[in-house]
Every structure is written in structure tokens, then in C-alpha cells.
Amino acid sequence: MRSVNIGICGLGTVGAGVYNVLNRNSKQINSRANCDIVISQVGARRDNPNCDTADTDVSRDIFDVARNPDIDIVVELIGGTDVAFELVMLALENGKHVVTANKALIAMHGMEIFAAAESRGLIVAYEAAVAGGIPIIKALREGLAANRINWLAGIINGTTNFILSEMDSKGREFADVLTEAQEKGYAEADPTFDVEGIDAAHKLVIMASLAFAMPLNLDGIFTDGITKLEPQDVGYARELGYAIKHLGITRQTENGVELRVHPTLVPESCLIAGVNDVSNAVMVNADAVGTTLYYGPGAGSEPTASSVIADIVDVARTMGSAADSWVPALGCNSASLQQQTIMAIEDIDTSFYIRFAALDKPGVLSDITKIMADAGISIEAIIQREQPAGEDYVNVIILTNVTREKLLDAAVENIEQLETVRGNVSFIRVEHLDQ
């Protein structure tokens, strides 16, 4: 069998996973790739105690790997966007195919990278960039190739899902669970990327491009994190039959494409409501197949390695063929990609959960329901609950039917101006994910 030489850049958590799994399962992997996959070189600033590279040529300069004339595929696992971009472009200039797990890199520089690869007749593969070990890129690019995709919604950040699962099952506060997640290694010391939804936004943009044949573009995406979520909302949601999940959602509408990351109430009967802890899941709704769901570990050493190696196998098996037999980087040929309007969040139609404190006396609910009716918003459920402190104010929780967000914004403003209402109205979007 012919040999294909790969160079692994980065020997952190994922790099070590790729190195170890490739060695452990080499017989099966080579049989699936129809060739011998050989780790010719590793580029890493330092060794990883989880990974015995004694028999491998290790360079302390990752750029050595991109220049190494023996290497066919450069595997970029260093993370970040500056050096990683430089490395990937250098690898392409030197005629190497590229496999990467780097969502930020693809979301931000994907178009430039894919163009460089296409012009040189090279492949850039990035299955591990979205949802860790779940083969969701392959499902979107190939498995669902017959379909027009209507929408997709995913739990695509394990850290936030772990935090929400703990808040839900144990009634804990956000800050408290975050500290535990950091101690367990599920969250970074600076958790902003995860808890503010930036990481999810990167992944969502990649999936939206694949779903709707758009160039990769982070502009216009709406991102809201989970830092302001309160345990009481998680509890009230459960009372109403919903779980709160941090979802990335993208949908094709007549007015453009919705592209948004935010906490979302989803019905308990929906399969994705049962996806807990650090797991990820992506629901895809498409015209021919209907709704499918893909579930698995969204991060971790060997789960991510599983996706990286799947890409290596695909590239190794097909790299000798003509470029037009390869799966195009964004699923369709690059000439077909077309930018669409990304809708402003206030123009999006969805249902809402809203909560506020109101005086517990006659006439208050009537004021509120009148405001909603005047705004043309119908109410699906309304409940009142005593506040924990047992004050004169009660919590009012309303579930609306589908409405335009700008109408809800106006109604919220009017509710906040009522003398019988104290403080702000908080709201969370609701998705039924059923059509």
C-alpha cells in the first residue's frame, strides 16, 4: 500500500489524542484509508506527558512541519488564529493538504484559506471544528446533500451545557457552577469565549455556511451568553415543561437568514432538551429528510481526535484524485456560494418567556395583558409565583405565542413603565423546534 505522511502541529490535549489514537488503531485506520498513514513529524513547543513521541521526529518549530518536503498532510492543532493562520497558509504554499480542529480560524479566515487551497488543488478539512467528536460537518456536507436545509439548532458548547445542566438539576447559581467547571477543567480560566457564546458563534457560522451555501462571515450574528441566567428562570421553565439550553440557531426565512446564539427554552418532549452535561447535539430540519439529530461529546482529547482522524482518512484516501471528485470545502462548489442578508435580532419571529415582579393586587394582570394585546402578542400561559422573600411583589411569568421581537421589545418597555411593576422585565426566547 502507498504511504501518506502527516505532520502534527501542536501536542496539547487534541494533538496528544490524535497521536495516540492513530498509533493505537493504526491497523483499522489504514484499512479504512486504503493506505498507510505515517506520522512523519510532530511540531510542538514542548512534550506532552500523555504522549510518548520517542520514536517520532519532533521539532520545536511548528513551521518546520509546514516546510517538510516529505509531508503530505499538515494537521493544525495549535489553536488561536494568528500563528495558526500563518501556519496553514504556509502549509498550503508548500503544497500540503490541511486538517484542522480550529473553529475560530475557519470562522474568521476560512474563505481566504479555502481559496488558497482551491487555487493550489489542495484539501482543507475541519470536521473537528464543530461539535467535537460528532461527524456533523460530514452529515451537513454529504449525508444531507439532497436537501434544502430549513433550520438547524445546536448545543455546540460543552462548557455552557454543563453549567446549565447543573443549574437545572441542582438549582445552583451560575457563578458557583462556573467555579466548579473551571476546577474540573471544563471551563477556561477566562471563560468569556464559552459563557458569552463566542465559541458557539464560530461553530454556528460554519454550520450556517454549509446549510445555506453562504460564504463564512461572522458579521451580523447575534450572540447572548448565559451569565445573566438565574436559577429561578430555570425552575419556572421546568414548571412550564421546558428546559433552558444555550442554542446556536440558524434558519432560512423569506427575509434572510437568522443567525443567533442565546439561552433558549425548548420543550421537554424535544430530544435536545435531554442533552446534558458536556455533551453536544445538533438538530437539523431539511425539506426532504425532515428532522435529524446528531449527539455526542463536544470536546475532549480523543473525541476531538476521532474527528481529526476521520478527516485525515478522507484526505489520505482521496488526495490522489482529481479535485472535482472531492467534497467542496463548504459543501457546494465555491462559485455557488452567495451571501444572504443576516437578519437583525429585532426582526426575528419567535416565542418568549418573560418574567418580572408585580404588585400582588387586583387589576395588575389586566394592565399587563392589555399591553400585550395592544402589541398584538398572544399569551400562551401566564403564572404568578410568590417571590422567595415573601414580599408584596409576586413574580409574573408569561409565555407568548410567536411574535416579532421588536413588538415584544415595545411591550416590555410599556410593562416596565407600569407603577405596579418593579425593576426590569427579563425575557428568554422560546423555540419549539417542531417544524
Add this chain to the structure above:
Amino acid sequence: MRSVNIGICGLGTVGAGVYNVLNRNSKQINSRANCDIVISQVGARRDNPNCDTADTDVSRDIFDVARNPDIDIVVELIGGTDVAFELVMLALENGKHVVTANKALIAMHGMEIFAAAESRGLIVAYEAAVAGGIPIIKALREGLAANRINWLAGIINGTTNFILSEMDSKGREFADVLTEAQEKGYAEADPTFDVEGIDAAHKLVIMASLAFAMPLNLDGIFTDGITKLEPQDVGYARELGYAIKHLGITRQTENGVELRVHPTLVPESCLIAGVNDVSNAVMVNADAVGTTLYYGPGAGSEPTASSVIADIVDVARTMGSAADSWVPALGCNSASLQQQTIMAIEDIDTSFYIRFAALDKPGVLSDITKIMADAGISIEAIIQREQPAGEDYVNVIILTNVTREKLLDAAVENIEQLETVRGNVSFIRVEHLDQ
């Protein structure tokens, strides 16, 4: 762009779906395939009112399609195993690639078909043969290529899942729901293939071959249907925190491969327990990635067409390349396929739910627990429930820990011989699907 000509044989539910989706989404599909996919001919004994073939060459003889010199890919959607086998072999003899949705054909004649294709440098693709619209074959062959698969368990027959969901949610009897399923078109007039697990067995054998690199072989598979399931067991299972699902399970053990289709208790906390109605789902546990799950519609016109067309796109895009760049039919090169011992059901280790009627008097439970203890079986839970009729006998329900089935068989025989026990002991296997 180059053109690829396909011929569709069979214009039933799936054939019409393929024809319609290919026409409706042709722009997207061609862009993904990097070529123009043209329906050159349809072979069908009769027209389908759901499908307007006025602009297409339709032959009443499907074999015309397999002989048509213009056609590159024959799409076999006639079902059955005799004529379909003849058709596929004739298509291969005439140098055509083949796409099929036919699980029985692949499970029974796959090795002969794949060998004929390989010797002629042709592709046979069969994504739609397992789990309808879910791209599970692609996940197993490509997405999880890095992994050694430990086990997989799937709800792979929509009819039985619909019946079980109705029995569960509404406490209905099997026969009653079956009649409704037949009226709704979810079940055939002769439902044997579905409710006895034969259809699921075909699909399981295909997935087991992919998972464990074994030749396709139906010998040795254990198959039990759902016809004897009683609503009371569904109810008791719920009391204990379990749902009853009809699963196809295959597992690699030190003693060989488990290959079995039967009703199974699964914990409610397990995602697959929430898969209801005609939906399908497959859980796969593998060494690198851990557990992933794939969910979607297991049958139906356009869901199945989605998978058929995904195969057509793959074949059309890659058919001009060298055969060693193709994904091998069973995931690894055919020389690596190796038969393994298929374990007899009595040698399998699992947990059990058992139920029987016992006299409601002191000492009875002590006799039973002694039998279990003597057999080396530990008990996880034991509950007694009055029988509906309010007799002297009560229902005793026991959940065991993991034990070898032959030990359970012996214990069951001893329990049945107790004078205080009436009638037979019924049992259902329990799987926790957590490792």
C-alpha cells in the same frame, strides 16, 4: 459541467421520492455533486400518481435500465431479493454503479454483490438500507473511521417503535395498536417482517459488518419480536424508571460478537428512551469518541430519498476516480474482512427484568431470592404489585444485575417449579448503554 446519467428502477414510495426531490432540488444537488445529475430513464411496471414522469423516458421493463448504454448509475428501488438481485447483478455486468435502499438484498446477497462490483471497478452504495434518512452508514464508514467500535444499539424499525410508543403512552394492547398502524400505513398487511424483528435483523447485520469488519452474514443472529409484550410490563418498566424499546444490539466481546434483536428495557435518562413514534435512532459506542447518537425518520418517501440521493451524489462525484480512493463497501478493504464467532444468546451477559405471579403469603419471596442467590444472580430491585383481578396472587417483578443468560434461564426454570408460583416467568433483557 459533466453529466452523470442515472436510471431509477421502481417508482413506489421511495422511487417517487427520489424522482421528486432530485427534480425539486436539482440546483443544490448538482452544485454539491460537481456535475449535472440527469434522470435518463425510469423503469417501473406502473405510473405513480405522486410523480409526474411526463418528461422522462419510462420503460415498463426495469431490466431495460440495467442494459441502457447511456446510464452510469442504476438506482434499485424495487425491493425484494430475487428480481432485485438479478437487476443489480445485471447492472454491474453492464458496467453501471449501483445505489440501493434494499436492506434485505444487502444483508442476504451483499458479499456477492460487493465482490462483483469490486472486480469490475464499480461502486455499490446503500445508505438508505439502514435507518431511512439518518446518514448512519456514512457515520460508521467514514465519520467514525478512527475508532474501534465497542457496541451499537439502535431503534431501527419505525413500525415497532410506533407500536411500543402507543403501548407506553396510552397503555394499549399490542394487537390493538397494530391494527391502527396497519390502517395508517405504518405497518404492512403482513406485519411479520417488522414485528418479529426480521427487518431490524437485516439492518443490524449491515451495521455489525461495518462496525466489526465482518463479512455480511445473517447466521447466528438472535431475533425476538414484540408480539408477546404486555402493557403491564411496559407499565412496570416505567415504575422502575425504564422505557421498553425494540433494539438491535451488536457488541464486540472477548468471546465473539453479540448480534441480537429483542425488546429491551433502557433507562429513561438514556437519550434513546425518548425516541418515539416512527423515528429511528442508533447509539454507537467507540473507543476514541465515546458514545454518539444519530436520530431521524427511519422510513418514508422523502426521508429515504434523502439517503438514496446522498449516495447518488457521492457516486456521481467520485466515479471518475481510481477505485482505491473510494470508501470501501464495508468500510475497510475487503481483504481485511474477517468472520467472527456470533455468540449464542444464552452466553450473553446482560441484566434482566422478570415477572411472574406468586401467592401473596410469607416465605414466597425468600424462596425466590434463594434461587437467585444460588444461581449467583444479584437482584437490583424487587417489587410486588396486585394483579388487576385482585386475586390471591400478586405480580412479582425483579430487576437483576448483569448475569449470563444461561444462569438466568436455569433460575427461571427453578422459579417456575415452585408451588407458590403460577404460570410462566416472563423476562425482558435490560441494557444500560452507559459504557
